[in-house]
Amino acid sequence: MGKRSLFFVLVMFLAITVVFGGGSSDSDKAINPRPSDVIIYGGTTGGSWNIFTTVVGEFLPRHIEGIRTTVSPGAAFSNVQGVNDGQITLAISKLPTTIDGYNGKAPFKAPTDKVVNMGFLYDEHTHIIVNADSDIYSIEDLKGKRCTTFARGNTAEVIFRDLLSVYDMTYDDLGNITFSNLNDMAEQFKDGLTDCLCFASALPVSVVLDIVSSRDIRLIDIPDDKLAEMQEISPAYMRQIIPAGTYQGVDTDNYTMGNAQHMIVNSELDEEFVYEMTKAIVEELPAIGQGHIVYANLTAEEMARDLGIPMHPGAERYYREIGVME
Secondary structure, rough: OHHHHHHHHOOOOOOOOHHHHHHOOOOOOOOOOOEEEEEEEOOOOOOHHHHHHHHHHHHHHOOOOOOOEEEEEOOHHHHHHHHOOOOOOOEEEEHHHHHHHHHOOOOOOOOOOOOOEEEEEEEEEEEEEOOOOOOOOOOOHHOOOOEOOOOOOOOOOOOHOOOOOOOOOOOHOOOOOEEOOHHHHHHHHHHOOOEEEEEEEEEHHHHHHHHHHOOOOEEEEOOOOHHHHHHHOOOOEEEEOOOOOOOOOOOOEEEEEEEEEEEEOOOOHHHHHHHHHHHHHHHHHHHHHOOOOOHOOOOHHHHHOOOOOOOOOOHHHHHOOOOOOO
């Protein structure tokens, strides 16, 4: 697959479930290569990950005989750990978190080397938002400023810390750092309680559309040299552009960074079983696209994208069979 082994060289769950068809796994048991109880973990309730996994959980028993699905909210770190430990059958992760797991980087206590890719879903774009009339034009200008990002340990929060580090800065150099959720941070920004927002999300972000309806903003660029330094921290960081016109009043392209969101499974799952799951998801892409706009243009070709990590043999076989992977 070319670059699929590139990253190898780098050396609780919310108790709300939706059950379709007709379980859970015991962490002390060896993984069942073809489970009848399919455990699926997404993200925050109502978010794009949770909507994807809920839709998948609803249709999967119609495509694969003899299974039932349990769908629960999750988060990138716990999803990766759960898949590696055999407690989760199918989950969504952010590529930087998957790579951190491979490398056993904190908060992982050991390498999660059983986690493999099953398919790309979409890219997130890092947003660094300030008021258009502010004196903030770069990350360096955030010294002494009030900043808000996602909760500690969230990939967006890690990205913000990494961004500060390539400018030889830490949170101590800021005037204040607040950890929040997307809706609350947007309200803080509109109320003038913070000078800068830093988070990652798929385009367009509804709360940003709301912000620009009442005030002008500026999106801070990440220069090529600083992106290169970020990629030394994690090759999963990639150049992304927020096109001009995405948000009212922002008339130039914003050169930022981002990361891929993708499906993960345990490498020990049966090849035919993962083939069947992948096939079902591809065949149901129209239904998935109706669930959330971020999946509206998702194709099998995109799902087969090389993310630089191994693809499960079952998913790879299906993508090759339909001609979207060489």
